[in-house]
Amino acid sequence: MAEITLTATPGRETGTRSSRRLRAEAKVPAVVYGLGRDTVAVTVDWRELRSALITDAGINALIDLTVEGEGESNLAIIKDMQRHPISHTVDHVDFLLIRRDQELAVDVPVVLEGVADEVENNQGLVEQSITLLTVNALPESIPDQLTYDISEMEIGDTVTVGDLTLPSGVTTDVEPDEVVASAQVSRAAIEAEAEEAELAEMAELNELAEAGVGEGDLAEGEGGSDEGDEG
Template identity: 45%
Template sequence: MTETILHAESGRTTGSAATRRLRAEGKIPGVVYGHGMDPVSISVDRRELRQAVSGGAGMNTIIDLTVDGTVYPSLIKDVQRHPVRLNIAHIDFIQVNLNEEIVVSVPIRLDGEAKAVSNGGGLVDLSMNELEVATTPRNIPDEIIVDIADMDMDTVIRVEDLNIPAGAKATADPEVPVVTVLTMRTPVLDAEEAAAAESADAGAADDSAAAGDDADS
């Protein structure tokens, strides 16, 4: 879990023209809400925001959002991006109670090398890039690491097999596959299938010819 301070300015003027001016000044318009508070329109410095979420927790970083001297422990709830440039055009912060359980998505990272899979002509396939977990804000894991070194061609790693850090629990069905093995096609298999298809075509041609001879007779 990572915490950081981010200063925001309140009282921004809404509307397209004012928003364009903010963005031209290197600021991002946004809003903070949650826990019974009235939503507050704010703006944050684009460079400071980038620095705030540059740690391992990324978008799950707990931010001490400081607005006019008031600190709102917050998480980034939503970001809207420009359709072409893809930079952040608007950002929503949600105030959180540090002792209250919330649900967040945590990235999954594979660790190790599945040599048995590689030697068997297989490919390790990550079925989900993120896992939803229920936890209090201070216990949000930066990531969930899956060790694939012992995987073989028949291995399936499911949600119930994951090593989830203490204080967090998965919300997904325990039986849902997270990592599986894909069987890759090989030149030998391709050649065998091609030969079988060729043989089948030849047999069909012989049967057709025989049927034609019987009709002529």
């Protein structure tokens, strides 16, 4: 996994007003912690941070982080990131310092590939219930994503965590029978089938009515038949 170089500036003021001023200057408030160190309030340049986030690794990118005034850099990942609810700009970032030989628990995207033609031809759809899977891996082994080909799925099929192929050195504590995705008949198809059955029933009743046979006649006819059998 490629590493991104990022420089953080310490000594920022905390508080809402200060944070707003920093964002106006294209700076992002952040904190750095981990490896037994005290938490340090810093700022990072938005353009540099954006470069780190748009790699294939996304939020799990390995970052070669240098805090100005400290000299040497440290390996870090983004542990948490807060975005504005409307503009979706990054409001705050938590950087966690890590060791290369220390296993981490991180959330990795689960991506469904291919087209389930058999499902679509039967008016169904594939519903994904797990989009992020928590895995354990050394920093260098963290996958960008986990993929599964749904091309062969049929209505009623499910994909579980156990069906996913994890790269060498990567594990998960999630139970293997947890459902990742399932192929089901769509709600629209179910409603259409119910409506079709209702229309068919109404058509049958209309035919009986036109023939002069009512529900009472049918009941009497059935009763008369029983009496005739008994006689």
